[in-house]
Amino acid sequence: MTAxxxxxxxxxxxxxxxLGHAAAAVERGLRVVVVDRAAGVAGATVRxxxxxxxxxxxxxxxxxxxxTRELWLRHAPRAGFWLRAPGTLVVARSDEELAVLAEAGEGTALSGNDVxxxxxxxxxLGGAYLPRDLQVDPREAGPxxxxxxxxxxxxxxxRTxxxxxxxxxxxxxxxxxxxxAIVVAVNHDVxxxxxxxxxxxxxxRCALDMMLADGVGLGVPVLTGSSMLRYSAFAGTTAAGALRRRIEAEEPELLARDVNQMYAERPDGSLLVGDTHARGLSVSPFQDEAAFELLSRLAxxxxxRELRIRQRWQGVYASAPQDFLRAAPMDGVRVVSVTTGIGMTTGLGLADAVVAELF
Ligand SMILES: Cc1cc2nc3c(=O)[nH]c(=O)nc-3n(C[C@H](O)[C@H](O)[C@H](O)COP(=O)(O)OP(=O)(O)OC[C@H]3O[C@@H](n4cnc5c(N)ncnc54)[C@H](O)[C@@H]3O)c2cc1C
Known part of the structure; x- marks a missing residue:
């Protein structure tokens, strides 16, 4: 850099x-610089x-x-990346899961055959179709x-x-x-x-094990089982207690590894298979094969049918008691992080709110 x-x-x-902060600021006609120590977009955003x-x-x-939904819909055609609006299908395969979906009342109720x-x-046995959810290819959208x-x-x-x-x-x-103004948006590295x-x-830090498998022809992201204990619309139901007890009795490893049973197919037809969660101040460099075996078994x-696994990797995001970190430690300085692992869903909107407050 020069002077x-x-x-x-x-x-x-x-x-x-x-990127959300940069987009919101450039939209307002401001002069913006972004520094990242990596050579490109390489953090949780692509994983x-x-x-x-x-x-x-x-x-x-x-x-x-x-x-955030509005902003993804605006950015995708302008930036030329793949985005689709397939919704989400929440699949129930036990009475307890059906009860959670019925109580949450979110989306359109489906029979098992419909699903x-x-x-x-x-x-x-049944399901709920949530029509408003979007999907991008994480490896393409951020870059x-x-x-x-x-x-x-x-x-x-x-590399700065x-x-x-x-x-x-x-x-x-x-x-x-x-x-x-300076915004520090470094995820867990705050x-x-x-x-x-x-x-x-x-x-x-929350460290996650993820896999990529051969696709199965999934036109819509799907989640099931212990995933329902993760998203507030389902986890907040009274029926979620019975679901948790059933999983605890039948397959406690799902709770021990905090499994999000979620599947999403990328535009090239490969299938993202998730994922486990382990929290702590630091991340173990040693990924446990038993976690990947569990994810394969569940898929x-x-x-x-057994899926052929193509890749495995680790992703890390910031985790904290509050859903969002939005701190102002000095004049004109903001520290912003999504601390629940839903940054693709909320990050652009959060950034837009911070830039609106700053300028
Ligand atoms: C496996 C996995 C699955 C997920 N699935 C979903 C999902 O389906 N939907 C959803 O909504 N969310 C999901 N999330 C969460 C989402 O990916 C994150 O919340 C989001 O990507 C965080 O974005 P970020 O910009 O804060 O962090 P990052 O993308 O990690 O970016 C932080 C950047 O800061 C840079 N940096 C750090 N320190 C410095 C420094 N000192 N100087 C310069 N640069 C620095 C890093 O190099 C990095 O590029 C998932 C996360 C993981 C890991």
Whole structure:
């Protein structure tokens, strides 16, 4: 970098949350720079399901999700990435799951046969179709959005680590950047840059095991079983207690590994298979094969056949008691993170709200 340069907004982190801030700011005609220590979009934003699950949330998450939905629909044609609006199919394969769906009353109720006519799953007793949910290809959407923003004048400084922040100045591994406002959107790595903020908000890491398998012809993302204990619209029902007890009795490993039984097919026909969750201040570098075996077994049971696994990987997101971190540790500095693993669903809307407040 040359000498000191000046911007309206400097963003640290080029994941969906950082990109959301850059998009909202450039939309308002502001001069924006984004720094990321990686060589491209490489964090949680490319490692997820690409599921934009608007309907399954309540409260603040729902507010950000509704706005995020509008923003994905606006960005996709402009930035030229794949987005579809297939909704989500929640599949019930036990009476307890049926009771959760009935009580939640979310979406259109389906019979078991309706479900099995729509998707190649076995053993469905019923389901709920949530029509408003969107889907992107996580490996494409973030990078395409970054390229689009670069074309609109946002400056990206890749392989540039942020070292420290003060009002009006961002210190990086390639020099200092002057900006009226600075947004730190570094996901779980808040503790590396602003440890006090991380400690105050109880930020931990949540590490997830994920797999990619040969596709099964799934036109709509599907979730089932223990996934219903994860999304507030279902987890908040009284029937969720009975479902949890049944899973605890029959397959406690699902709760021990906090499994999200979710499946989403990418545009190339490969199937994203998820996922386990392990929380702590640091992430174990050693991924447990038993976790992948469990995910394979569950997928086999869901689709009635063994799936060929093509890839395995780990994703990490920030986790905290509150759903969102939105801190203002200094004048003009904001620290923003989605701390529940729903950043694709809520991140763009959250970022838009932060930029509206800053400018
Ligand atoms: C396996 C998995 C499945 C998921 N599925 C879904 C889903 O289907 N739907 C959904 O809504 N959400 C899902 N999520 C959650 C979602 O992916 C995250 O909430 C979201 O991507 C977080 O975005 P981010 O921008 O905060 O983080 P990231 O994408 O991780 O970006 C943070 C960036 O900050 C950079 N950075 C960190 N420190 C510094 C520094 N000091 N200097 C410069 N750069 C720095 C990193 O290099 C990184 O690029 C999933 C997450 C995982 C891991």
């Amino acid at each position: 000191r340069e000046s911007y309206d907004l400097a963003v640290v982190g080029a994941g969906i949350v950082g 997820n399901f690409g599921h934009i699950g608007t309907s399954a949330h309540r409260g603040e998450a729902r507010e950000h999700a509704e706005r 099995m006519r729509r998707v190649p799953v076995v053993g469905a 395409a959005l970054a390229r689009h923003l670069a074309r609109r004048g946002v400056e990206f400084r890749w 680590g942020a070292l420290g922040v003060e009002p009006g100045a961002l210190h990086t591994t390639r020099g200092e950047i002057s900006a009226s 503790d590396q840059l602003l440890p006090d903020v991380a400690d105050r908000h109880g930020i931990e 086999g049971r869901m689709f009635g």
